[in-house]
Amino acid sequence: MQDEFIVKGNIIFTKDLGKYEIFENGYIVVGGKLVKGVFKELPEKFSELKILDYGHALIIPGFVDLHSHAPQFPNLGLGLDKELMPWLDSYTFPEEKKYSDSGYAKKVYSAFIRSLWKHGTTRSCVFATIHKNTTKLLMDLFAEAGLGAYVGKVNMNRNAPEYLLESTEESIDNTKELLEEYDHKYELVKPIITPRFVPTCSFELLKSLGELAKKYNVPVQSHLSENLSEISFVKKLHPKLKNYASVYDEAGLFGDCPTIMAHCIWLEEDEIELMVKNEVFVAHCPNSNGNLSSGIASIRKLLERGLNIGLATDVSGGYSVSMINAIVSSAMVSKLKWLESNRTDKPLTTAELFYLSTKGGGKFFGKVGSFEEGYEFDALIIDDSNLSIFNPLSMEERLEKFIYTGDDRNIKERYVAGKKIEEPKQY
Numbered sequence: 001m002q003d004e005f006i007v008k009g010n011i012i013f014t015k016d017l018g019k020y021e022i023f024e025n026g027y028i029v030v031g032g033k034l035v036k037g038v039f040k041e042l043p044e045k046f047s048e049l050k051i052l053d054y055g056h057a058l059i060i061p062g063f064v065d066l067h068s069h070a071p072q073f074p075n076l077g078l079g080l081d082k083e084l085m086p087w088l089d090s091y092t093f094p095e096e097k098k099y100s101d102s103g104y105a106k107k108v109y110s111a112f113i114r115s116l117w118k119h120g121t122t123r124s125c126v127f128a129t130i131h132k133n134t135t136k137l138l139m140d141l142f143a144e145a146g147l148g149a150y151v152g153k154v155n156m157n158r159n160a161p162e163y164l165l166e167s168t169e170e171s172i173d174n175t176k177e178l179l180e181e182y183d184h185k186y187e188l189v190k191p192i193i194t195p196r197f198v199p200t201c202s203f204e205l206l207k208s209l210g211e212l213a214k215k216y217n218v219p220v221q222s223h224l225s226e227n228l229s230e231i232s233f234v235k236k237l238h239p240k241l242k243n244y245a246s247v248y249d250e251a252g253l254f255g256d257c258p259t260i261m262a263h264c265i266w267l268e269e270d271e272i273e274l275m276v277k278n279e280v281f282v283a284h285c286p287n288s289n290g291n292l293s294s295g296i297a298s299i300r301k302l303l304e305r306g307l308n309i310g311l312a313t314d315v316s317g318g319y320s321v322s323m324i325n326a327i328v329s330s331a332m333v334s335k336l337k338w339l340e341s342n343r344t345d346k347p348l349t350t351a352e353l354f355y356l357s358t359k360g361g362g363k364f365f366g367k368v369g370s371f372e373e374g375y376e377f378d379a380l381i382i383d384d385s386n387l388s389i390f391n392p393l394s395m396e397e398r399l400e401k402f403i404y405t406g407d408d409r410n411i412k413e414r415y416v417a418g419k420k421i422e423e424p425k426q427y
Contacts, residue, residue, distance in 0.1 A: 003418070004031045006046060007379070009054035011038060012395050013061050013371045014355040017303070021371070022395045027051075028059065030377045033418035038371050054381050054413075058398060060354075061369050062122025062378035062416065063323035064361035067221070067262040067283035067312035069127045070138055070151075071096050071105075073112040075316040080291040084227040087292055087317070089161075096129045096154075097163050105134035106141070110427040112321075113145050117424050118408045119322045122378040122416045123148040123365050125221055125260055125283070125312075127194055130154050130166055132174040136182070143186040145424035146416055148365060148378075152194025152221055153178050155209060159199050168205045172212065179216045188417060190218070193257075197223040198234045198247050210252025219258040219364070221283075222248065225271070226263035227294045245271035255280045260364060262312060263288075264302070265295040272305055281308045281364055284356070286329040288317025296337045299330070300345040303352075310361025311353070324403045327353045350400050381413035382406070 007030065011023040021038075029036040029046050037043075072092060079091040099105045116124060126142075126149055128135035135153040142149040155171045156164055166174070175193070182191045193213045195201045201209075213220050225231055225244050234244045241247050245267070248254040254261075255278025262283040267275075275282070284299055302309060311326045312318075318326070327350070334348040348356075362369020368376050387401045387410070402410060414421045 004029070004049050006030070006042070006049050006051045007054060007059060008051055009057045009059040009381070010395055010398070011059045011371060012399055014351060014359060015370055015372055017355045017360070018349055018352040020351055020396055024395060028371055028377070028379075030418050033376050035371050035373055035375045035377050037373050056385065057412065058382035058384060058395075058402065060380050060382060060399065061358040061362070061371065062380055062414065063120050063357050064310055064365070064369055065116070065121045065124040065313050065323055066260055066281065066310035066361045066364065067285055068124055068315045070109055070112045071099050071129050072316035073108055073115070077319045078316070080319065082292065083229065084292045084294060085229055085233075093161050093164055097161070099129040099131045099134045102134055102137060105137055106427045109134075109138045109141050110425060113141055113147065114424050114426055115321045116147060117145060117414060117421065118411075119324075120380045120408065120411045120414060121147075121321070121323055122414060123362065123368060125150045125192065125364065127152055127154055127196075127221070130156055130164055130171070132178060135178060139182055139186070139189050139191070143189045146188070146419060146421040148188040148368075148416055150190050150192035150219060150221070152192040155195045155205060156200040157205050158202055168202065168208065171205055172208045175209065175212060179212065179218060183216060183218065193218055193220045193253070195222050195253065197230070198244065199230065199237065203238070203247070203251065206247070206251035206253060210256065213257040214252060217257060219260070220253050221260045222253065222262070224248070224261035224264050225266040226289070227292065228266060231266055243268050243271055245274055249274060249278070254278055258364060262314065263294065263297065265289060265297045272302065272307075275307055276305055279308060281310060283312040284309055284330060285312045285314035285318060286326060286333045287319055288314035290329070290333065291319065292317050296333050296340065298337060298341075298345060299334060299348060300337070308360070308363055309356055310364065311357045322408070323357050324406065327357050327403050330356070350403060351396070354399065354403070377415055377418045379415040380411050382410050383412045384410055386410070
């Protein structure tokens, strides 16, 4: 019999972009892992269920991080005076080399997962490294913690240090092993096909990964049009193809299966059209886009074209694991984009960004990121009593105050798929 219960409090979420749904002193009825309904007044038929009364607290959906690199967690705040390609060579690749050591990997990965939990990230899409065994370890640790994740073994066979290169055959064999072992092992933690990006993957490798994605019906994640030097390099590597996105598309890695592309700052019009057609998701990474001098993505323009968009921390090009930090950074860079576009790309509102950080990214996981009936119950209980101390605030203002001035200490409880999640173990 499924576990049924009710949470009571000040409920705020977004069914639609930019529009809050508010239930002050409302009720969420949960059955198993799913929301059965949200109510201002509790229907009589649920009157016998246990009520978890959170009083004046805010109840919001859990945050969804659409793009992050778990092995880069030790590098937070380092090397951010460099552009993308030199940063990879100086900081990222030397750090990722260490993940052949399962002891080191377990220490870092458990700390990374604890940090996600602390900051209220209930679902995430994560890059590991090329190392098969420690990628498995990362998936096991996510499952043990009770958080939802897509985790990808990174694939690279060119244009990287020798110690991080695989043969095409080795890369495919190891990826296939992971897919077969983990595709049905856990309910909330799944594998995802993960070519690092075009510069580090031969077309043969990309095409073989596309075939695996289709055969096993698993999603895909990678990077697209992050940095001008990177784009120039891709054009030299693939002079006969139209643009960066077309390389992925030719390889079957651009929407044949659900696909996330991080950054998408310098998209050409043809690439945008292809992304719309193939329903490719954009992971917007404002912190790393600024830190690595990559640029400001035209998120307003992409939203108006109907693209699926979520927010992302992009650890460690992004310096923070916090999704509320990503919301604030997204708001600020959207205002700069508004000025840069001669005031044509309207700044993103707090309500819009809240949507992108919950339901927008949650769509990649299915019915996640909202309290609508039939959605998985991922939730954060927010005690903002130390923030709203001078004047009474509306629900919208309380949420805004938390996003701009609160932090992980305001998050008192976390739920994922109907279960309360305690602090994960540190190894």
